[in-house]
Amino acid sequence: MSVETRVEQKLPQGVGRLTPGWLVFFAVSFVVFVIGIGAYSYQLSNGLIVTGMRSTGTMGGATWGLYVVMVEYFIGVSLAGVVLAAFVEVFNIGALRPVSRLAVLLTIASLSTGVLGVLLDLGSPFRGFVNMLLYVRPQSAFFGTFMLVAVGVLMTSLVYLYLGGRRDAATIAGTPSGLRWFHKLWAAGYRDTEPERERHRRVMFWLSIGLVPLVIVALSTEGLVFGIQVGRPGWYGSLQGPDFIVLAAASGLANLVVLTAIIRRAVGARIPLGHAVFKWLGSLLLAATAASLYFQTVKTFTLLYATPGNERLIADALLRGPYAWIFWSSLVLMVVAMILLVSQAATGAWSVPAVVAASVAISTAAVAERYLTVIPSQTHGMLLPYEPGSYFPTWVEFAVVGGLFALGAILIGGFVKVFPIINLNSNRREVRTDA
């Protein structure tokens, strides 16, 4: 297989060839991104007044809105990709090896958008960037977001992507194309000798071993941002960290399934993305969704038994109040996704459209869940008897968030045209190991 790849005169997987479909996709993403930049410029010059956010208490608003909801969602999505790639490396899961680069890329794209989202939400973003370098305090839960997530996980994922792609870069660097310089640069002298392979295996193993705890710790701090707040009913609790991780795993895997399906359709049948990949991803998604539903059930039951204090106000707002439609819709979506996945697992007949449908449901439910974590405790979670508040995002927030999604799409869409997204050497290692 590797020999075939080498003698090919065209770059594999459509790299370097811009199809009409891709151009339309890229143009649309770019336009949405530019609209997002426009909306943010408007926000920057007028202040956050152009959003639907307002101070809690006497002003009756929510001081964190859609931006923080989406930051939580994006950072959550980033968990699954790189962790999956690490597991593939450590446990040598051959069936998932083809998607491991896509998984890491998903992590990088969603982390980039998530971290950018944090900056966009700040009242003074430029000062925020500088003060982060000068003063950021480890005692604040934001240390996790700024240092561990934005710097640690993102940079590790980039190194992971780079080192993991060197071998493929060397493989295609021999193919004449306008991108040859880039592939040679990426390969950085890699010649695929046995000592090089051994070194690579060693580095990736230890990088993977270090990466998984880093990601878990870093992303748990996203849950702790809320979990350590004694003064905010609905937030305080030790479950917030683990709950964040579990939903993150489910939403990340769901996004990976959708991306894999898109790549499979776009790149064609000549790539090793058969049903086996979807069976693996579907099974993992099933496990993560089941765990997430379990957490959800535990949290709901706890709410039902809340004492008639302020926790009860949150329970009422969620279960029968203004947020009930979001709460119940997200629950229904999760249950529908569960049914779809369990029925496939039970029969052993995995269908790509069904796994994708379940993934879309889970991903949508995850956005709703993040919304329900962030917003209700601000509008209804005051310990002093302020009147309940309300929050609805403005067009600026929707446009900026649309811009973030578009940025993610541009990063992933751009990458697939300069580098093979599916590992070219997926099967090589297996052969070596078996021999």
Added chain:
Amino acid sequence: MRRTGAIALIVMGVALLLAGYLLAAPWGASTVADSDPAVVGAPTLFIIGIVSLLSSALFYELLPDGR
């Protein structure tokens, strides 16, 4: 050389991480009054520590053969 360099980068990275963390957090302060890092810019040390740790992987793998 390869192994020594990588280990040196890891040791430096861990040292910088620890230094950055400890200097950024005013440990031992009895009240919440001490909210500034002991050394302004200490968080940057933490970031350099992460970079150093990751460079060890790059160094180990990218250094050409025969070194």
Added chain:
Amino acid sequence: MTKYAMVVDLNRCQGCRGCTTACKVENNTVEGNFWMHVFRFEQGSFPDTEMSFLPRPCQHCDNAPCVKVCPVGARFKREDGLVLTDADRCIGCRYCELACPYGVNYFNWQDPEKAQYSVVDWKDSDLQPVTDGVVPPYKNPDLDELWGEEQRRTAGGGHAKGIMEKCTFCVQRVEKDLDPACVETCPTDALVFGDIDDPGTPISLYLRENRTWQLLEEAGTRPSVYYVGGTPPSSELKEIERPKATV
């Protein structure tokens, strides 16, 4: 060592909101921001209703959750007990607002010129001859000064867009040995301010002679504001009206 605190005597408060007004004038706060808010509650049903009041300044907690969560040390607690915001350090993440159980933090959602007295465009060229360039009508120059040992801009500054602010116990007055504006204004002397480490001050005397309680004691924040009389507000209480001024 000096340790500042405030006593709010609910037996004396008649809900006039003079303190709220004095605070706004002294600190020049923008529209919709109430560093000192007075809850007006109603209990019972008509005609057997009873009103009660609860002034709510920042509690200047000894175990301040806002200080703990601030990612960059912009919110800090001084040795003398004042919890202040450094207007030059704050990045506008609004985490302190969410950590505070009392709802005392106010974010500056827009430029102060636009947020303040927004019915009038004070930069209008037709208005300049009338105001002689003094806009808005009153701007306390002390707010822009650096205060305390730390020499930080903690009195609210220019209420710049994109940063957080809250009650400072009028640090600019305290530094001049004056009472905060709300205390100075209160017509019924329901507010008492001073050093509780000095047993001879009126506030220490007040604390010795009266039973006091603190707002949301169960949250463990150890507030520096003590209430005399009345009862802690329950979630059953309803505010009579919400402040109309919003942004």
